[in-house]
Amino acid sequence: MKIALVGYGKMGRIIDEISQNRGHEIVARLRETPTAENLNNADVAIEFSNPEVAFENIKTCLENKIPVICGTTGWLDKKPEIEKIALENNTPFLYGSNFSLGVNLFFALNENLAKMMNKFSEYNCQLEEIHHIHKLDAPSGTAISLAEGIIQNSNFEAWKLEETKEKELGIFAIRENEVPGTHSVFYRSEVDEIEIKHTAYNRNGFALGAVIASEWIVDKKGVFTMKDVLGL
Ligand SMILES: NC(=O)C1=CN([C@@H]2O[C@H](COP(=O)(O)OP(=O)(O)OC[C@H]3O[C@@H](n4cnc5c(N)ncnc54)[C@H](OP(=O)(O)O)[C@@H]3O)[C@@H](O)[C@H]2O)C=CC1
């Protein structure tokens, strides 16, 4: 498969190595806006850039009929517009706030736990995410996905950073050294605490998941998530 890497920073470089090890050809390594020319007839684009540029990057790829796997976080207010562009161009699109297998299993575990805990008003819920100091967005995309999974299965109505009112789920975002990504869900009562936690040791799991998603998407039509790729 011919892969265009749109964004060539910490993630792009690891995806490059994993893709080549799996027999793919990297036809573009972009640190600037993609164009019909510099995308080089790629079969798929893997987009890991930054929140400011992601929308334009994805739009350009889709308008050039190149399927997109997007891992960039912090631009989600524009996702409905991108999904419309994908469908209009009959070109598949997949956004994943986190491509690692472990986190996608953690999402499923979190949704089931939320369903069960919702029956017990003794417990309140909070989320915490810890990332490296270079991260541009807060809360993390993964924390937002976790919050959405809880909200769908509980009486919470919305999530909010830190200070919360009733029916708001609090997310605490911490920036520390070079932490690749740690997410915890806490249920606390007067007498005890339940914590589920995912700790990424490095970025390899995110990168492998994005390559697996790009292998999966090439012959599909529509808008997808990692749940579709993993059959969860
Ligand atoms: N979904 C997931 O599983 C994961 C998501 N992420 C997310 O992915 C994104 C990227 O993370 P990371 O690789 O660590 O970030 P980096 O800052 O290391 O890399 C970003 C890259 O984008 C490049 N860039 C800047 N402007 C453009 C543009 N207009 N078009 C294309 N590329 C551009 C930068 O180039 P230059 O250096 O020259 O500015 C840099 O190479 C973040 O949003 C992060 O939150 C991260 C890990 C996992």
Ligand SMILES: O=C(O)C1=N[C@H](C(=O)O)C[C@H](O)C1
């Ligand atoms: O910026 C990062 O590094 C990461 N971003 C993603 C997010 O916002 O959830 C995924 C992972 O936690 C690393």
